[in-house]
Amino acid sequence: MSLLLDVKGVTKRFGGVVANDAVSLSVREGEIAGLIGPNGSGKTTLFSSIVGAHPIDAGAILYEGRDISSLRISEIARRGLTRTYQQTRIYGQMPVIDNMRISAPDVKEGILPLFRRAGRASEARARDLLSFVGLYEKRDLLAGSLSFGQQKLLEFAMALMSEPKMLLLDEPTAGINPTLINGLIDRLKRANKEFGVTLFVIEHNMRVIMNLADRITCLAHGQVLASGTPDEVREDPRVLDAYLGAQ
Amino acid sequence: MIDNFLLLFDYPVLSADLALNGLLIGAVFVLAAFGMALVWGVLNIINIVQGEFVMLGGFVALMAAEAGLPVLLGIPIAALALFILGWGLYRLVIFRVIDRDLFVSVLATFGLSIVLQQLSNELFGADVRTLEAGLGTLLLFDGAVALAQIKVLAFFLALGLGLLLWLFLKYSRLGQAIRATAQNPRAASILGIDTDRVYAATYALNAALCGAAGALVVMAWAIHPYIGLPYTVRSFLIVIVAGVGNIGAVVAAGLGLGAFENVAGFIFGTEYQIALVFLLMVAVLVWRNLRLQRKRMYLK
Amino acid sequence: MSRSAARYAAIGGAGLLVLAAPFLAPAFVTQFTFLWLMIVFALTWDLMGGQLGYNSFGNILFFGIGAYACAVFQRDSGLGYYEALALGAALGGVLAAAAAAFLGLGILGLRGHYFAIGTLGLGIAAGEIAGGWDYVGAGSGMTVPLFPGALELRSLFFYFTLAALALATFLTLRWLYGTRFGLALNAVRDDEDKAEAMGLYTARLKTAAWSLSAFFLGISGALAGNLIGFIDPRDVAFAGATYGVWMVLMAILGGKGTLWGPVIGAAVFHITQEIFWTYLLGWQRVALGLLIVAIVVFFPQGILGTLREKFPGRFGSKAEVQ
Numbered sequence: 027m028s029l030l031l032d033v034k035g036v037t038k039r040f041g042g043v044v045a046n047d048a049v050s051l052s053v054r055e056g057e058i059a060g061l062i063g064p065n066g067s068g069k070t071t072l073f074s075s076i077v078g079a080h081p082i083d084a085g086a087i088l089y090e091g092r093d094i095s096s097l098r099i100s101e102i103a104r105r106g107l108t109r110t111y112q113q114t115r116i117y118g119q120m121p122v123i124d125n126m127r128i129s130a131p132d133v134k135e136g137i138l139p140l141f142r143r144a145g146r147a148s149e150a151r152a153r154d155l156l157s158f159v160g161l162y163e164k165r166d167l168l169a170g171s172l173s174f175g176q177q178k179l180l181e182f183a184m185a186l187m188s189e190p191k192m193l194l195l196d197e198p199t200a201g202i203n204p205t206l207i208n209g210l211i212d213r214l215k216r217a218n219k220e221f222g223v224t225l226f227v228i229e230h231n232m233r234v235i236m237n238l239a240d241r242i243t244c245l246a247h248g249q250v251l252a253s254g255t256p257d258e259v260r261e262d263p264r265v266l267d268a269y270l271g272a273q
Numbered sequence: 274m275i276d277n278f279l280l281l282f283d284y285p286v287l288s289a290d291l292a293l294n295g296l297l298i299g300a301v302f303v304l305a306a307f308g309m310a311l312v313w314g315v316l317n318i319i320n321i322v323q324g325e326f327v328m329l330g331g332f333v334a335l336m337a338a339e340a341g342l343p344v345l346l347g348i349p350i351a352a353l354a355l356f357i358l359g360w361g362l363y364r365l366v367i368f369r370v371i372d373r374d375l376f377v378s379v380l381a382t383f384g385l386s387i388v389l390q391q392l393s394n395e396l397f398g399a400d401v402r403t404l405e406a407g408l409g410t411l412l413l414f415d416g417a418v419a420l421a422q423i424k425v426l427a428f429f430l431a432l433g434l435g436l437l438l439w440l441f442l443k444y445s446r447l448g449q450a451i452r453a454t455a456q457n458p459r460a461a462s463i464l465g466i467d468t469d470r471v472y473a474a475t476y477a478l479n480a481a482l483c484g485a486a487g488a489l490v491v492m493a494w495a496i497h498p499y500i501g502l503p504y505t506v507r508s509f510l511i512v513i514v515a516g517v518g519n520i521g522a523v524v525a526a527g528l529g530l531g532a533f534e535n536v537a538g539f540i541f542g543t544e545y546q547i548a549l550v551f552l553l554m555v556a557v558l559v560w561r562n563l564r565l566q567r568k569r570m571y572l573k
Numbered sequence: 574m575s576r577s578a579a580r581y582a583a584i585g586g587a588g589l590l591v592l593a594a595p596f597l598a599p600a601f602v603t604q605f606t607f608l609w610l611m612i613v614f615a616l617t618w619d620l621m622g623g624q625l626g627y628n629s630f631g632n633i634l635f636f637g638i639g640a641y642a643c644a645v646f647q648r649d650s651g652l653g654y655y656e657a658l659a660l661g662a663a664l665g666g667v668l669a670a671a672a673a674a675f676l677g678l679g680i681l682g683l684r685g686h687y688f689a690i691g692t693l694g695l696g697i698a699a700g701e702i703a704g705g706w707d708y709v710g711a712g713s714g715m716t717v718p719l720f721p722g723a724l725e726l727r728s729l730f731f732y733f734t735l736a737a738l739a740l741a742t743f744l745t746l747r748w749l750y751g752t753r754f755g756l757a758l759n760a761v762r763d764d765e766d767k768a769e770a771m772g773l774y775t776a777r778l779k780t781a782a783w784s785l786s787a788f789f790l791g792i793s794g795a796l797a798g799n800l801i802g803f804i805d806p807r808d809v810a811f812a813g814a815t816y817g818v819w820m821v822l823m824a825i826l827g828g829k830g831t832l833w834g835p836v837i838g839a840a841v842f843h844i845t846q847e848i849f850w851t852y853l854l855g856w857q858r859v860a861l862g863l864l865i866v867a868i869v870v871f872f873p874q875g876i877l878g879t880l881r882e883k884f885p886g887r888f889g890s891k892a893e894v895q
Binding site for chain 2: 628630679680682683685686687689690691693694695697698701702704705711712814818821855856858859861862863864865866869870873
């Protein structure tokens with residue numbers, strides 16, 4: 027499998043704090059990659075650097091073989107690399123279904139497509155994806171009136187609606203009712219298989235990430251501590267140390 | 274326009290005259306900007322009514338002098354009157370908009386500024402008014418540069434008041450409470466600080482500061498009911514250039530703005546002076562924002 | 574009667590009323606004409622403030638540009654009255670839209686209160702510049718050509734042109750809010766960072782919206798300048814303290830971010846103003862300031878927003894229906 031994302035020696039500082047220190051990792055096309063690490067180890071910062079939410083201080087971020095580290099967040103999104111947020115972000119004052127409609131892939135082409143009627147296929151896809159995450163019944167509610175967990179699912183559905191090649195998910199199970207977590211894992215896997223979306227997932231829940239990811243990278247203090255298959259990472263003494271030492 | 278520009282080089286004394294007179298009024302801008310930074314930092318409100326406080330301070334000083342009181346006594350009287358007004362406005366309106374969207378506070382204080390402006394227009398008339406302090410003129414460079422002594426006095430009084438405010442914030446109990454609230458209102462209230470009182474005091478203090486500035490303006494320059502908004506915009510401009518917490522930068526920016534206005538007003542014509550101030554503000558905002566956008570950020 | 578038949582009947586009735594109003598109440602034609610102007614003000618403001626979430630304090634800028642552009646064209650073109658007015662109004666609209674597109678490059682990057690204050694600065698600066706610029710009459714303003722006809726005809730002419738403009742604005746926005754462009758505006762309002770992260774062309778979107786708003790405002794300025802007959806830089810063209818604030822107030826009063834809210838707000842505000850203002854003599858502007866404070870502090874949802882909260886089922890929103 028070819029590399030879709032290749033992070034090379036990325037460093038990000040906030041004032042004097044080094045949030046990412048020469049981080050290198052890669053994600054292959056079509057896989058589900060995991061990113062773990064104790065609180066404050068720089069996982070979300072790395073996500074923000076990848077999607078272009080802030081500039082990086084050193085290193086390069088290659089996506090489909092091209093350096094994207096100086097592109098704007100919207101330009102990166104138009105190339106099919108999107109993220110979801112730890113604190114979910116949806117359009118709160120709009121109905122759920124409109125949140126989906128405005129996430130259709132052709133809005134990334136410019137403003138003229140916005141005046142075209144959305145095709146029947148696009149409408150059907152919006153409904154299907156809402157059913158996929160179990161929000162079809164809520165389609166006419168204002169998105170802001172949904173519970174936190176439901177908003178998280180909506181954000182996930184919006185991301186899928188935009189037909190990304192690669193999706194970065196920041197703690198998809200945090201705040202989700204534990205009884206629904208297995209269903210969510212199943213949906214993530216199906217999104218990966220059926221829609222062919224490469225996933226890169228930050229996750230705190232060890233059971234979830236071991237179950238989900240093909241390969242895992244562990245960060246600590248802004249540096250890569252270990253990477254490999256779930257089993258390799260789980261057995262790695264340094265990873266155990268980082269988690270036990272940190273807690 | 275070009276002619277005027279060249280004139281400044283032919284007669285450097287003229288440039289000095291313009292710049293010095295500008296620096297002097299710049300001290301008043303500094304006072305108003307201090308107040309705006311204080312309210313912005315502590316209450317998280319952009320106080321559009323700022324300039325009307327300056328204007329009202331001027332009218333209070335004027336009335337005090339017309340009632341037969343010594344002219345300079347008008348300064349503390351204006352400060353006191355505006356302190357009371359500020360406190361009242363806080364209790365009536367401002368406390369309701371503190372935790373709301375910033376646009377609400379901008380619009381609400383904009384409404385207040387229209388109220389005060391039009392009230393003054395009805396009560397005092399629309400004429401340009403000034404107060405004769407009875408001081409002479411200071412002549413420099415063999416009389417080529419003329420500075421009214423009252424302007425020089427106003428300059429030092431304004432900077433003195435600014436210094437007083439700084440000492441107050443640094444060393445008094447209330448000042449420390451204000452700074453604590455500015456940093457973290459929730460922590461401050463847990464530690465037993467009555468944040469509502471702190472907010473009221475801060476807002477009133479700001480009004481008093483502007484009132485004193487207004488008294489200086491009416492003595493050294495002139496006032497009328499519609500001078501408010503330009504003073505607000507100047508304060509805003511100074512604060513966005515200098516930052517909310519940086520006193521030295523506020524002084525530098527205020528004095529610089531005063532000098533810039535006077536020189537630019539001479540070059541382009543005084544009828545464009547106000548337009549220049551407003552355009553400068555827009556330009557500074559846009560410029561700062563563009564610089565941030567390069568870092569993938571925007572003004573917050 | 575079926576629902577759609579009732580709807581057509583209502584639309585037809587309203588249309589007839591608009592056509593007949595100046596003949597039924599000839600004494601109020603001027604007031605009605607200004608009502609149409611107010612509706613344009615509120616609708617165009619809400620496109621930015623309500624739908625896009627960019628609260629402009631300086632939209633009056635485009636009104637003034639339209640007024641001056643048209644008056645200068647009428648003065649210098651040498652055409653007949655109607656031709657000069659029609660072309661001048663079009664020119665006013667286009668120039669205003671171009672100004673919005675140009676200024677938007679910098680100003681639309683500002684967010685929240687910075688945008689509000691930046692636009693406030695632009696509006697006031699424009700008035701000051703016009704007040705000092707001899708080409709447009711400086712402080713003494715400009716007069717427009719005399720209407721070539723009887724006074725009654727003049728009133729009717731401006732009544733119908735402004736009614737047509739208000740209708741055109743309304744229908745354009747109604748269509749716009751039904752497209753995904755309208756959804757994109759709302760998306761920027763709700764979370765601009767998210768909209769960017771989803772790949773929307775937010776900068777072009779904002780510029781397009783502001784230019785559209787400015788286009789209608791520019792035309793309204795051209796017509797209003799001729800209706801009033803005299804263009805004063807600070808009290809007519811760039812009248813920030815009256816028209817400029819009314820725009821914001823009417824949209825908020827009726828309900829921000831709705832199609833009908835600004836229309837209702839404009840009607841309520843204008844009628845209130847016409848009834849009460851005359852009794853307040855010089856104090857009406859004080860009352861206006863108090864009204865702003867009262868509405869913003871105590872009634873920020875506006876008429877439609879409040880109704881929607883009380884009767885969610887009847888006003889389109891299904892927030893509480895599970």
